[in-house]
Amino acid sequence: MAKKKKKSVHLPHEVITEILLRLPAKTLVRCRSIYLWNPSTGIHRKIPIASNHNTSKLLLCGFAYDTIADDYLVVLGSYKYIVTLDPVYSPVNLEIFSLRANKWKQIEVAAYLPYRKTANSVEGPIVGLFLNGSIHWLVCNYETGENFITSFDLKEMRMSEIALPDDFCMELELYYSLSSIDYDLFEFCGHISAWKVEMQTIEIWVMQEYKVHSSWTKTVHFSYDPAPSFNPIYFTNCGDIVGTVGDGGLVKFNDKGVMLEYRSYGDCFFERSQMVVYTESLLSFPGGTTDQP
Structure with missing residues (x-):
């Protein structure tokens, strides 16, 4: 009796992309294959494991x-x-x-x-x-x-x-403790910036002159309408701040803390994933291909 052949399952490229975008970094590191990908062109390249x-x-x-x-x-x-x-x-x-x-x-x-x-x-x-x-x-x-x-x-x-601003005041806490304080880095008008979110209040410091500690300046400080786990990722040319929220979305505030826009991108909680900003480019990188892996 002939054995039945196993049917191979083919996932469309756009479905695979959506899956990878929703995976946390820890899971991606465990993947057998990791690719560098240009979202603007679809060109990608496999990166060997370290x-x-x-x-x-x-x-x-x-x-x-x-x-x-x-x-x-x-x-x-x-x-x-x-x-x-x-x-x-x-x-x-x-x-x-x-x-x-x-x-x-x-x-x-x-x-x-x-x-x-x-x-x-x-x-x-x-x-x-x-x-x-x-x-x-x-x-x-x-x-x-x-x-x-x-x-x-x-x-x-x-x-x-590079030392942080003297008044930035980051509290040391146990790694797994629950806290309403969060902080990280992002680019603010071409300068390195440090932000802190605590109790629906955001504070952004900008280093006006690179690696000059005295040039740290508190540029933004406001309270905003409650939003879970708000984390800034981008500062627009209009002076608005775009960030992620823990209920699975992107939110935009003006410099007064008024919510201007909210977009849901699915059930992708901030604790399980990271979002980054990239610059669109039509240039290819060495060894890249548009063929499906």
């Missing part, structure tokens, strides 16, 4: 373009975590993937990197902000408890630290 994928926990991730080498780069920072009565962290190790060379390379950094997530980071790795030729992350020093910005300079291939 060498320490199965032995370390991913803490930092970032994507950048090297204008000098005309190369796209993926930067990952990972660490080993030992679960004991007193959790033990190892220093962060950095790896960089070059699309042009199609390989990962261990980054030798002179600085000791005792980093972990800030108290309210979402599940999965911290997504870096690429600005001024560097990738920036908001992290915590697990030895001192201090929160600050760490940056990786693509040209110099080195890490450095």
Whole structure:
């Protein structure tokens, strides 16, 4: 008796895209295949798994373009975590993937990197902000408890630290505690900015001159109508602030805290996923294809 052949299931490309967009970063890291994708053109390229994928926990991730080498780069920072009565962290190790060379390379950094997530980071790795030729992350020093910005300079291939505003006041809390305080980085009119949301009040600080601590300026501070887990991701040319909310949507406020617009994008809670802003481009990257994987 002939065996019945198993019927293969084919999912349309747009369905696969919707599934991947809704997956949290932690789940994506576990996928057997990871792709770099340009939403504007549909061009994508498969990225090989980093060498320490199965032995370390991913803490930092970032994507950048090297204008000098005309190369796209993926930067990952990972660490080993030992679960004991007193959790033990190892220093962060950095790896960089070059699309042009199609390989990962261990980054030798002179600085000791005792980093972990800030108290309210979402599940999965911290997504870096690429600005001024560097990738920036908001992290915590697990030895001192201090929160600050760490940056990786693509040209110099080195890490450095940027102090937060003196009055930013980030409270240290247990990683898994419930809190109404959240904070992160985003780009504000071409400048690196730090925002904090606490009890329906948002505060945005802008570094007017890069890496000059005295140039930190509180630019926005207002209370807004209750919205669960509001997290700013973009500042419009009109001065409005667009962000995500925990009930599965995008919301836009003006600088007075008045809600101007709300758009639902499905049951995709902020605690389970991350959203980032990208710049539309019709340019292709090395080795990219529009063929379905």
